[in-house]
Amino acid sequence: MAVNHQADLIKAFFGDGAKWNIDIEYSLETQALSTIGPLKLIKDLPENFLLMNGDVLTDLNLAKLYEDHVNSGRLFTIAASRRNHTVDYGVLDANEAGSLVSFREKPSFDYTVSMGIYVVNRKILDMVPEGRKYGFDELMLDCLRTNNPVHVEVHNGYWLDIGRVEDYMKAIDDFEERRTQLIPEND
Numbered sequence: 001m002a003v004n005h006q007a008d009l010i011k012a013f014f015g016d017g018a019k020w021n022i023d024i025e026y027s028l029e030t031q032a033l034s035t036i037g038p039l040k041l042i043k044d045l046p047e048n049f050l051l052m053n054g055d056v057l058t059d060l061n062l063a064k065l066y067e068d069h070v071n072s073g074r075l076f077t078i079a080a081s082r083r084n085h086t087v088d089y090g091v092l093d094a095n096e097a098g099s100l101v102s103f104r105e106k107p108s109f110d111y112t113v114s115m116g117i118y119v120v121n122r123k124i125l126d127m128v129p130e131g132r133k134y135g136f137d138e139l140m141l142d143c144l145r146t147n148n149p150v151h152v153e154v155h156n157g158y159w160l161d162i163g164r165v166e167d168y169m170k171a172i173d174d175f176e177e178r179r180t181q182l183i184p185e186n187d
Helices: 005-012 037-040 062-072 122-127 136-145 163-179
Strands: 050-051 054-059 078-086 088-095 100-105 106-122 151-154 158-160
Touching: 005 136, 050 062, 054 106, 054 163, 062 078, 062 151, 106 122, 106 158, 122 136, 158 163
Parallel strands: 078 151
Antiparallel strands: 050 106, 054 158, 078 106, 088 100
């Protein structure tokens, strides 16, 4: 785990991972490096690895996402979700003179968002600068600018970003209702 903010609290809770029968190692940032920058601190990353934010709840099959990424020889795969947003108001479009040119009552917009879950080939680290903040947004813009291919894999199942208090409270309720969906039994 790459940690910075509240690292001591995170390490105290998760420890070495033995409680969950996994091995956890920590990479501690001495300065905030954003979402991608901390990867440069980890020298023994495998050729392909899963990278994810710590504040997501999903039923996404991570093993399949990883397998598809590796089998396709991808450089970077983004797990994505489709969303819809309805504007609560009538939207006015006016020209420079202030005359109304169009009106849309409570329009609805469809868009695709990153779920904060990625599969990465370590070659991508060649693009990441050492010792400075470098986020997912900067990496994606750099990939577009340099024509490095990024694959977007749309997930049609459950996903919730729990970074806001109201979403966290929803996640608590959803987790109990969806426990078997979110933590499938191993066959």
